[in-house]
Amino acid sequence: MTLTGGAVRALLGKELLQLRRSRGALISSTLLPLLMMLGVPLMQVAAFRSMTPEQLAAGATANPANAALLARFERPMDLFTGVLLPLFVAMTGVLVPAVATAYAVVAERERRSLDLLMALPVSVADVLVAKVLSVFVMAVGVVAPLFAIQSAVLLALGVTTLANVFWLLVVLAGAFCCSIGVTFVITIVARDYRTANNLSGLQVGPVVILAPLCLLALRGWVGFALLALIFASIGLIALVIAWRWITFERYLA
């Protein structure tokens, strides 16, 4: 497939303009990370900080599974910074590009405006690379400020460390990569926007299972690095599959 830098830049401009004008995609892509990156983590921090050791012990003894889990951490807050926070960051990294990718790829097919693009001197590779880049730019634009605010607040509260923030960022980048790759495959296969969104949403299931397993099995930065590596690998494999599958025939079908 032919790829032209100038064409990709021109198409990227068009994609970003359309994403900015799509209220639905913008609201979904902004509200969700607002909740996942700030709302839920800050509520959890408040809960963990207000919890007395007695309450914690009572909760642990009431449920043997909790006891086993808490026994792995020196302080209750370590459970938050070592497992729960990266889990929410990973979920955000997976969900935000999924919503935008589904919009950018499927919506174009649904409204049959691809024919307008095909009439211009662009290859399918140009069109799809521009879409991937636009989703990446948009996801970074939405999530990066929220991540910065989250990190600043948690650092100020003494809940996390700079090293932890760095590894969270690595997990976030891996989750972005995973989401863009997997959603790309889904949106090419899915016939309509709703199916694409539903299938993309299903990615959260494996993340909820994979992230805690990985972070509990390997504590500290090794667990974060492994999680990011797994995410990035899934994303890259998905992108390679998509690249091999993608033709206008399949995209237009």
Place this chain on the structure above:
Amino acid sequence: MTDALSFVDVSKRYGRGRRATTALDGVTWSIPVGARACLLGPNGAGKSTSIRLLQGALQPTTGSVMLLGARVGSAAYWEARRRTGIVPQGPGMYRDLTVREYLALARRLYGTGDVDTALAQLGLHEHAGKFLLQLSGGLQRRVSLAVALLPAPDVLLLDEPTVGLDPVAAHEVHAALREAMAGRTVLLCTHTLAGAEALCEDVIILRAGRVLVHESLGALRRRATPRLMLRARQGPGALADALRARGLTSRSEEGGDAVYVALAEPEAEAPALLRVLLEGGLDVYECRPARPTLEELFLNAVLDERRAAAGDGQPGMPT
């Protein structure tokens, strides 16, 4: 003369295995530089597939497709592609891009052309700030044409440019096309045979993925059996009876009052035949050599092929 567009033994199959369908089956045709050809055929004949192959959106299963001497998919193809304007078949429109923004995108992709000139050329200046979806069908088609003409292309590929338009809008688009086609190589894919007849000199008729006819409209007309068209106050039945009495076979339009009779030289034979019919008491009020329309030639070609496939009949007079 150099070919601007050519298909060499091109086949295109969609899908695999039992579910595979053949859109084009070993098709070979070419259009020289400066020629204006129309691509005709019933639904599913392979017209749109041909256009999409030329625009590089599809790859042929076998054979080669050439645009301005460059094989589709080759490095040189994209240079040729920038010298080609395409009007797609009734595309969906963007609800979030304005006419000017879409033209500006095309300008960046072609690397040439002037947006304001293109807007003025197609009378779109007052609509430049509107979103594409807000425009009427006729205006949307004019936008597609403005984009196709933006780079001052050598080749125009027009895929059903008037399909779905009301007669007034179709007339406007045809007028714009007539102007735009001058001096360019054109491939017009259409169902509107009257429009094709007015705009093109060459005809390619596809059927079931094969080339049925490929020649100039003039040659196709010359090959058709010459006919004389007659109308009489007594009706087509009485006319047909009178002609049969003179050993002439005639056909009449379904539901119409005209009768067509095949003659070797209609202009030479008409006066004598007319005199006989009038003397026989028939009030013939119209008598003229009938030039077969493209629609008749098209139907004839398709029906001849069907008869040939069924192993009966022979090519004959346009229906």
